[in-house]
Amino acid sequence: MADYEIFELGDYVLQCGKTLRKAKLAFKTFGTLNAAKDNAIVYPTWYSGQHTENEWLIEPGKALDPDKYFIIIPNMFGNGLSSSPSNTPAPWDGPRFPNVTAYDNVVAQHRLVTEHFGIETLVLVTGWSMGALQTYHWGALYPDMVPRILPFQGSAKCSRHNFVFLEGAKAALQADAAFAEGWYTSPPNKGLRAFGRVYAGWGLSQTFYRIEADLTHMGYASLEDFLVGFWEGLFYTRDANDLLAMLWTWQNGDIGANPVFKGDTKAALAAIRAKAILMPASTDLYFPPEDNRIEAESMPNAELRVIETWWGHFAGGPGTSPDDIATLDAALKELLAS
CATH class of the missing domain: 1.10.1740 (Rna Polymerase Sigma Factor; Chain: A)
Incomplete structure (x- = not known):
């Protein structure tokens, strides 16, 4: 039996001008949504990863504590669980699957959070790698809903390198x-x-x-x-x-490339009012700290906090570096307590 649920999006029009018919958003939750519906955390998946590969950061006593918070892991389009080339019927199957942006992903996730769960305010959005890309988008697109973000080992825009x-x-x-x-x-x-x-x-x-x-x-x-x-x-x-x-979603990742910000990446970063800790890894070859340093300059409430590590990009997961996980978890606890 599947350990996840499906949110039916219906016919979902994408930024590319194509319709993802009978679109499906797969998700898994941990913990219990309280009566006030104000204890929810969104924790998106990363490149190629599914919700099971996010679970290493969720544990009683850790920052993402299911005894305290209601944690939602939405699966990215294309990861084989949400609508993807491998599970979409013809004629949009395989290489004919339409191009999906990070914006498309986050708008669909927002529908899940608001329509399915009735949540109006989140506690935190956090994510690794492409999960970080989605985290930035959440902060920019829904500033009144997102008071805290912690994107780790990721960026708001895919660099040329x-x-x-x-x-x-x-x-x-x-x-x-x-x-x-x-x-x-x-x-x-x-x-x-x-x-x-x-x-x-x-x-x-x-x-x-x-x-x-x-x-x-x-x-x-x-x-x-x-x-x-x-x-x-x-x-x-x-x-x-x-x-x-x-991979197309990643390469075309840009927090400003959507109808809200009309290509203005700096304006999109400036729209993030959330208290933010940006956590690159010192040796990350995908997302070097310089990229986050530039982003932080345009964000009104952001702190750059570099993890000093030799683990490169995998300092962020999935659960490979215990020391770096402890550093990340401590930062998440600090941000949640603020």
């Missing part, structure tokens, strides 16, 4: 002849495994590899064991078109 990294991963996947321009009849396993190997050089820092943390901290027997077991293993079970749909 980040875009180029993703082009490399995409090209590796699409180079597999079995990919067949997205009309594959069986998984393009060579491309999926190549996709994981491209990611391996970006997800973790140079220092991580220099000190052989794959062996000493993650329990692999050799570098090749790590590349196959962790990185190929992370992606080869995912649907290729799902990965590419979410």
